[in-house]
Amino acid sequence: MTTKRADGRADDELRQVRITRNWLDHAAGSVLVEFGGTKVLCAASASEGVPRWRKGSGLGWVTAEYAMLPAATHTRSDRESVKGRIGGRTHEISRLVGRSLRAVVDYKALGENTIQLDCDVLQADGGTRTAAITGAWVALADAVDHLRAAGSLKGEPLTGSVAAISVGIIDGVARLDLPYEEDVRAETDMNVVMTGTGSFVEVQGTAEGAPFDRAELDALLGLAEKGCADLTRLQTESRT
Amino acid sequence: MTTKRADGRADDELRQVRITRNWLDHAAGSVLVEFGGTKVLCAASASEGVPRWRKGSGLGWVTAEYAMLPAATHTRSDRESVKGRIGGRTHEISRLVGRSLRAVVDYKALGENTIQLDCDVLQADGGTRTAAITGAWVALADAVDHLRAAGSLKGEPLTGSVAAISVGIIDGVARLDLPYEEDVRAETDMNVVMTGTGSFVEVQGTAEGAPFDRAELDALLGLAEKGCADLTRLQTESRT
């Protein structure tokens, strides 16, 4: 027996996804990405040069920071700058976003340039890390265009696209793109990052409640493949 | 001899001001305020109870935090959470926003409730602190309505409104509401916070270049009175 989703979606259906480019005036690329009520502002800042440990290598660098505004969550969270330290969750997601984007970057073609992605969650309703990755890729692609227009590139630094989606098992049913109210109830929760050509970049599954078996894992991976393919299409449309 | 302003405004004219209420779903009050290219997201979170040092007093509390997203500025700034400490400028403006709002709060009528204002600059083009104060007051007023609707108030906690504007002397001319390009060239820079009824809450003037005389100070105060009166009108309109 399956309960219907509160927002009426099919189990394999994305929430309404909106990708608004050029939301900021100064950044080389900027995107406000929305997955339903989740809003993430993704800004890509391009600068000449690379971190010290990479100087003289001829290779570029791409890195990312993820953070949440205090009022983004249902109950206000304390500001990490005020606490004086970054929490484990923030660290973890910043690293995930950076790794995901780097999977499709050719550092040689980028040359000794750095692109810094900032993903700031303005409102959180589940799936903030997957929205961040999906939006950040569009901002990154815009920043690459910006560098290309400025004549700063040696070749095409993007070898492809990446998108990410959450999947989970709620009341025994595998579902795509969980909002907050499903996320807190999920027995198993998985975030999957894939390239536009359907390969896996990251798979992170966690048993929040009961451990999951191989069949459940397979079902979740199937849903994620479908969701990432949909997101890839939306990313492409937003850039044309 | 006066040069014209780059954006064609009269010397005593505000930039286009936009006040978009209810920008967030969870906060008791939330406003995206824009002064030209400056965009500040002001969120007011209401919670029962007060800080420990105030417990049992029957009095409420209002406090504020100001911060800037890394990509808000022309050149990306480092994240204060990553640096592990809040800079002096951030501290100073957070304190200013809090003091300005508290000038029109009746703590007794608020009862033992706390309203926390978060003013996050999404894009900076001069006047971020004055936009923050002006927008935060609207968010605060909405949060007060929210508490009133929930039956949590003993009376009317707002004794009036506050708004704030920057004024400065550029090339010898006193001007209202400085964008970034005027701000960096200003000899004298002043931020003025006033109540809706035309009294002063804060006056902060700084000689960035040459010290200023009493006549210049008087001219700046006059401009600020005009600007704050205009903002008060816009605040009122946004709430009706």
Next chain:
Amino acid sequence: MTTKRADGRADDELRQVRITRNWLDHAAGSVLVEFGGTKVLCAASASEGVPRWRKGSGLGWVTAEYAMLPAATHTRSDRESVKGRIGGRTHEISRLVGRSLRAVVDYKALGENTIQLDCDVLQADGGTRTAAITGAWVALADAVDHLRAAGSLKGEPLTGSVAAISVGIIDGVARLDLPYEEDVRAETDMNVVMTGTGSFVEVQGTAEGAPFDRAELDALLGLAEKGCADLTRLQTESRT
């Protein structure tokens, strides 16, 4: 064409695993676990009471911290206490170890007791997080015995066992339990945490080089199932 593994192991073979219990005198449970050259000291400290947010719930708590001694790595690493902040990787693994153990804990049976696991890597040669989880479970089980002997338990707090192993694709071949020299060359690297009954608790796969396809993912999961089953047996033997 496959190259042989440098240490002569079969692709689906664990390194020599040693589990030495009661390595410390004071902790309720303590294990020195070795996966080849990787040595992790896992200590379980039991204390009455729970963190403040859990008081009065009747439920216990299990948490974990992972860290590395400076000289554990090939090149000495700086001490996080001296740097004054914990790095992202440390945060991430501490959270992973805690979540993995909590997957087999019945908080009600534990009662309002806390068990704190400390996993300190004395020497690192790949797979430190998986060794930590595998050893920490044994230390946890010993601490539970300690609490039971002291009459502090209401029931059986362990619903099962957990073990963890790394798998990866090196030169196109899926391999089990990667030492450092394989880890740095792996195209894809996955850590898998499973219960003693063969269910998944965590699956974390990352494309370090090229993204991976579904078939590769399936091969890695198969290897991990084999490795975790072997570790479960070793855990059981160590406790008898």
Next chain:
Amino acid sequence: MTTKRADGRADDELRQVRITRNWLDHAAGSVLVEFGGTKVLCAASASEGVPRWRKGSGLGWVTAEYAMLPAATHTRSDRESVKGRIGGRTHEISRLVGRSLRAVVDYKALGENTIQLDCDVLQADGGTRTAAITGAWVALADAVDHLRAAGSLKGEPLTGSVAAISVGIIDGVARLDLPYEEDVRAETDMNVVMTGTGSFVEVQGTAEGAPFDRAELDALLGLAEKGCADLTRLQTESRT
């Protein structure tokens, strides 16, 4: 109706001001400045070179740090070094002192030298920031003499003097140079920094109680002009 001041002063009269030069042996300039019970030790340390961002510019630098000893206040305050972070008030005043001094510095004449002012409050009885600025200028002038005697200057780096005073409205009366007991009761509190020639460098007025009108603001500015002129005279006398 006006109440008399507790210490018998006229409303426009300074407390007893003492400026003791050469209080320390090592610093290039050092002053113990006292405004009544407020005692601030101001030390100016001169060093060759400038911060990295200014190297090669041919310009000097002047900066300041303000702090309070724990036992300076009526009730002991915690040490900021022990808390591991500087409070907002300290940050704010350090920045104010630095800006005030820089208003009368010709960086070109200073050449690539740095003068660092340390203003440490040994005892606080109101007006610590204004005493700090007033004393720091004397220490700065002594440090400049020291550099000149050492042949390190290209010209005269001081374009004038600065002094600062607090003014406020207590029980409806505008008063000069508030001690602690008046400061806590003030409805409006203003700190004014002026040059020796009577121009304004900083004006910082705050409504602590009721907002203030333009007439009150004008009265306060008048008092401050009188007080700063008196302090300028005392600074001059101390240096002859």
Next chain:
Amino acid sequence: MTTKRADGRADDELRQVRITRNWLDHAAGSVLVEFGGTKVLCAASASEGVPRWRKGSGLGWVTAEYAMLPAATHTRSDRESVKGRIGGRTHEISRLVGRSLRAVVDYKALGENTIQLDCDVLQADGGTRTAAITGAWVALADAVDHLRAAGSLKGEPLTGSVAAISVGIIDGVARLDLPYEEDVRAETDMNVVMTGTGSFVEVQGTAEGAPFDRAELDALLGLAEKGCADLTRLQTESRT
């Protein structure tokens, strides 16, 4: 062959010691202590209550913090509050001062009161920690008188006095009370804390150059006994 001391003192002679009591208005006891050019401001703040871990024990607490102003040293030192962490030397001396004072405190007679000593070095010319201990004891005794006058004591909390002095071997000669220029040249450096009745509280000897033998150690201890006896007399005189 012995060289004469630069300041003309005999090898077993103290520098000029000045103990100025009641240097501050607010603290329960305060002393400016000078050992030659070394100036330390010692303040004793008394408060009702004890730290949490001591509540309900009926016992008091005495603790100390030592710090140095930036301009106290020959070359300016960075502020520990700005660096955000306390250095090892500061930690070490704070602990030494606290332990030394606690050696003559009867916590039962003090009752549940806390006395916090702050020893801030205003100028450093060798022997800052020994001056701090010697002055802090006088401030502590004054604070005890203050508590007694307020009727807050159950008995006599001071079981005696403590004083401290540095001794060292310079050019093969044992000398008392080293100024900075001797301190940096000392082969062996020892700080000794003694009670007024001639017992040892702390002995801390360090071979800065060559290790020292038992005869040298004995000579240094003898000198220290002489110096502490002299300081005890000066402490007593200052309090009468």
Next chain:
Amino acid sequence: MTTKRADGRADDELRQVRITRNWLDHAAGSVLVEFGGTKVLCAASASEGVPRWRKGSGLGWVTAEYAMLPAATHTRSDRESVKGRIGGRTHEISRLVGRSLRAVVDYKALGENTIQLDCDVLQADGGTRTAAITGAWVALADAVDHLRAAGSLKGEPLTGSVAAISVGIIDGVARLDLPYEEDVRAETDMNVVMTGTGSFVEVQGTAEGAPFDRAELDALLGLAEKGCADLTRLQTESRT
């Protein structure tokens, strides 16, 4: 009347001391040193180059860090990396270990190489700092052999050996090498660091209970001389 020691030792007898060399694979020297139940892992990492302030001097550098694992103590201690700051005791002991080793180092012969000692207490049962120094010297000597074998040395950087022992007065009796249970009951506690030739490097005595007289001090020094001589012999044996 003297009580016998709980572990049956004579008053001037060391606990069982074990020195296990080459405990780690990567470090240039590594020793697990045990003084009874106290276990300290001492690792010496050698690297080319010296800290910035020493560059170009032709001189080497030796430094040390001491720390304790959370579960090393009877009751678990919080991790300093998690607290974000190093405690005073840790700072103090790290400095002591470094100073002690440097007393027997010829920097010129070491050349511009750095040896970093890490002393991590795996289990604490009194005397952790003296075990750390004793073991660290062996690790240092092994690291020096390692550098010599690599042809990186100009001469013999070790001018001798150092060892350290604790002594104390318990129930009026002077005893050598205190375990935790004696340490907490000691009236006086002293740590002594000596060279292999019987000279003193550090003497740190503290009256934990009653102050001590000269005769007691002399008795403790005598015991320490005996203990350090025994340790020197064990160090030598371990290296042959």
